[in-house]
Amino acid sequence: MTLLSKILTIALLFVGLVPPEKPTVYLVGDSTVRCGSGKGGGGLWGWGSFLSDELDTTKVSVVNKAMGGRSSRTYIQEGRWNDVHDQLQEGDYVIIQFGHNDSGPVNDDFRARGTIKGNGEETEEIDNILTKRREIVKSYGWYIRKYVADTKAKGAIPIVCSLVARNIWEDGKITRNTNDYTQWAKEAAEMEGAYFIDLNDLVATKYEELGQDYVTKKLFIEDHTHTNKAGAKINAELVSEAIKKLEDCGLSALVK
Incomplete structure (x- = not known):
């Protein structure tokens, strides 16, 4: 861009004839947010594939x-x-949702992806069998706090979600993660000054409204974690509804 064109663009921005570059919402998480390529392979979808349907993408x-x-x-x-x-720019948003895979082994030759349970400063030094590297493993909450702090350092806005509920029932109720990953995600968000959405409870409550038979037959295919398209759309709607209720969050005004 030439100097003259830059000056013209700035001038047009100033008088409101050219809209400023729109912010980006980045989704960071696991397969419940984007399953596979995010295009429905095997009929499985994450809610992140449909969040754009809920927001004003203009x-x-x-x-x-x-x-x-x-x-x-x-x-x-x-x-x-x-x-x-x-890639983060000032005014962007980052929605963070982890937890489903954090309960696995800290060190093995398969995935070595576990984190220390909790939100503390505990560490575990390991010789990673999978990566062949020395590594200091931190708590789940420590990693969530890092995402939040890093996001805020770039002038972007972090939104932490608790993990989506699984299709696991007991006495007609969905089993929630209230006292573990939901609690730790909430604590981490509060400690670093991030917005928090209790997606675990929102999804569980919605599933209970729909009923075990409907949820199992209509929203899931092969396991109790990964939803089909209909299930992913429901979860995306729940995320957007929660965003709309966040106080003083600019993204709430962009929910359809």
């Missing part, structure tokens, strides 16, 4: 950078968070 863009099989730890370890962080 004013905001949605980029789903979630990756199946990752935990809050391995998403960072593999450099995926750096890729998102490098």
Whole structure:
């Protein structure tokens, strides 16, 4: 762009003839946010594939950078968070949802993706069997706090979600993660000053309204974690409804 064109663009922005570049909503998480390529392979979908349907995309863009099989730890370890962080601009949003894979083993030769349970400063130094590297593993809450702090450092706005509820029932109720990953995600968000959405409870409540038979037959295909298209759309709607209720959050005004 030449100097003259830059001056003209700035002038047009000033008088309101050219809208400013719209912010981006980046989604960071696991397969419940983006399953596979995010295009419905095997009939499985994550809610992130449909969040753009719920937002005014003339004013905001949605980029789903979630990756199946990752935990809050391995998403960072593999450099995926750096890729998102490098793109962040002031005024962007980052929606963070991990937890489903954080309960796995801290060290094994298969995935080595577990995190220390809780929201503390505990660490575990390991010789990672899978990566063949020395690694210091932190708590789930520590990793969530890192996402939030890194996001805010770029002038972007973090929104932490608790993990979506699984299709696991007991006495007609969905089993929730109230006292573990939901609690730790909420604590981490509060400690770093991020918005928080209790997606675990919102999804569980919705499933209970629909009933076990309907949810099992109509929203899930092959396991109790990954939804089909209909289930993913329901979860995306729940996320958008929760965003709309966030106080003093600019993104709430962009929910359809």
